[in-house]
Amino acid sequence: MSNAELDVNRRKFIGSSMALVSSAAITGAGLVGCAQAQTRSTLVSPAQPGARRKLGQLEVSSVGLGVQNMARTYQTTVPARPEMIDIIRAAHDHGVTFFDTAEAYGPHECERILGEAIAPFRNKVVITSKFGWNIDPQTGERRPGLISRPDHVKQAVEGMLKRLRTDRIDLLYQHRVDPQVPIEDVAGAIKDLMAQGKVLHWGLSEMGLQTLRRAHAELPVTAVQSEYSMFWRGPEKEVLPLCQELGIGFVPWSPLGVGFLTGAIDQRTSFADGDFRKSETRFSPENREHNLALVSLVKSWALRKKTTPARIALAWLLAQKPWIVPIPGTTQMGHLLDNIGAREVAFDTDELQALNASLAAITIQGERLPPAVLAYSEVEAPLK
Numbered sequence: 373m374s375n376a377e378l379d380v381n382r383r384k385f386i387g388s389s390m391a392l393v394s395s396a397a398i399t400g401a402g403l404v405g406c407a408q409a410q411t412r413s414t415l416v417s418p419a420q421p422g423a424r425r426k427l428g429q430l431e432v433s434s435v436g437l438g439v440q441n442m443a444r445t446y447q448t449t450v451p452a453r454p455e456m457i458d459i460i461r462a463a464h465d466h467g468v469t470f471f472d473t474a475e476a477y478g479p480h481e482c483e484r485i486l487g488e489a490i491a492p493f494r495n496k497v498v499i500t501s502k503f504g505w506n507i508d509p510q511t512g513e514r515r516p517g518l519i520s521r522p523d524h525v526k527q528a529v530e531g532m533l534k535r536l537r538t539d540r541i542d543l544l545y546q547h548r549v550d551p552q553v554p555i556e557d558v559a560g561a562i563k564d565l566m567a568q569g570k571v572l573h574w575g576l577s578e579m580g581l582q583t584l585r586r587a588h589a590e591l592p593v594t595a596v597q598s599e600y601s602m603f604w605r606g607p608e609k610e611v612l613p614l615c616q617e618l619g620i621g622f623v624p625w626s627p628l629g630v631g632f633l634t635g636a637i638d639q640r641t642s643f644a645d646g647d648f649r650k651s652e653t654r655f656s657p658e659n660r661e662h663n664l665a666l667v668s669l670v671k672s673w674a675l676r677k678k679t680t681p682a683r684i685a686l687a688w689l690l691a692q693k694p695w696i697v698p699i700p701g702t703t704q705m706g707h708l709l710d711n712i713g714a715r716e717v718a719f720d721t722d723e724l725q726a727l728n729a730s731l732a733a734i735t736i737q738g739e740r741l742p743p744a745v746l747a748y749s750e751v752e753a754p755l756k
């Protein structure tokens with residue numbers, strides 16, 4: 373079959389999946405009237421929050437796609453590779469131009485899936501990847517700890533370029549700050565990669581504030597990627613103000629609260645062994661019972677706005693700042709199309725105030741990550 377025929381078949385599939393998603397979004401969210409609402413909201417407010425946004429100087433779609441789970445989901449199932457490629461291509465067909473991966477996802481495999489999926493339209497999209505976890509560049513074997521030594525970063529990028537089938541990474545993040553390597557040395561490696569045209573922009577993830585300042589002073593940073601959602605609002609205190617001050621974009625990871633904000637998880641949900649949500653205390657049965665108040669709130673706003681909980685969660689993020697671009701992750705076509713629809717959900721000032729007041733009345737109980745993983749966040753790089 374030729375590429376053109378494949379493309380036509382894919383588009384036919386997307387057409388029929390659009391019909392499916394309306395019902396999937398409705399039943400998945402337990403909502404009624406959503407399909408009609410989708411059409412209406414598309415007509416009413418396409419201009420806000422808009423289809424495109426800027427992270428520093430980098431223009432991307434206002435909703436991206438995270439592909440972390442495309443090799444193995446939190447539910448510990450292994451998704452079908454061809455379906456993952458279809459989802460990425462459908463995202464592109466629906467205007468998504470911002471795709472997020474990392475060498476640690478798989479490891480390596482999610483970069484391969486993304487590289488294969490975007491090959492036909494590589495020059496029309498922005499791809500990110502991340503280095504920093506100690507992963508064998510050849511075998512992909514995970515080793516303990518972090519590694520951001522300049523020679524290793526350069527070697528890691530060579531592998532990424534091959535797996536992503538490209539000659540450049542549009543936005544390369546340090547996945548976590550290496551407590552052994554001054555951030556100026558990391559910036560130096562990125563500068564060299566930029567001089568060779570192999571990296572176009574850089575960013576940091578979950579870094580300490582001083583490290584962000586030092587990194588930006590050494591080599592302007594395009595984006596910070598840290599966890600942020602209605603479920604975890606930590607960045608509001610200091611990280612977002614610093615991004616605003618320095619003109620750095622912000623990319624919230626787990627923008628759907630690792631699925632919690634979609635309404636798909638309730639008190640009866642039990643997590644499989646190997647699903648890390650089992651070890652996050654915010655999902656422990658006692659804390660979850662309390663935290664489900666947040667899900668009820670999101671669902672009530674979905675009803676009020678005639679949309680889905682996932683869209684409310686993402687639209688709320690988009691409403692915070694014009695330089696915020698969430699990257700929801702999914703392995704399901706219906707969920708992809710649901711999430712993309714967040715672009716069409718806008719809150720007016722009164723609505724946002726009311727929603728924020730209700731949010732402020734809910735205190736989330738439990739930690740967002742297990743202590744051993746949390747220890748890698750907010751780390752400051754050593755001085756040079």
Ligand SMILES: NC(=O)c1ccc[n+]([C@@H]2O[C@H](COP(=O)([O-])OP(=O)(O)OC[C@H]3O[C@@H](n4cnc5c(N)ncnc54)[C@H](OP(=O)(O)O)[C@@H]3O)[C@@H](O)[C@H]2O)c1
Pocket residue numbers: 400437438439440441445446472473547577578597598624625626627628629630631632634636682699700701702703704706707708710711
């Ligand atoms: N920098 C970092 O350290 C870091 C850490 C974590 C993640 N990330 C990035 O952020 C991306 C997104 O984060 P994430 O995947 O952890 O969390 P997320 O986007 O908050 O949630 C993903 C979960 O929600 C489910 N889901 C997605 N859309 C849905 C919908 N419309 N309705 C119902 N369920 C839905 C997904 O299941 P289905 O697959 O079944 O849809 C999955 O279980 C990742 O892919 C990765 O690129 C970065």
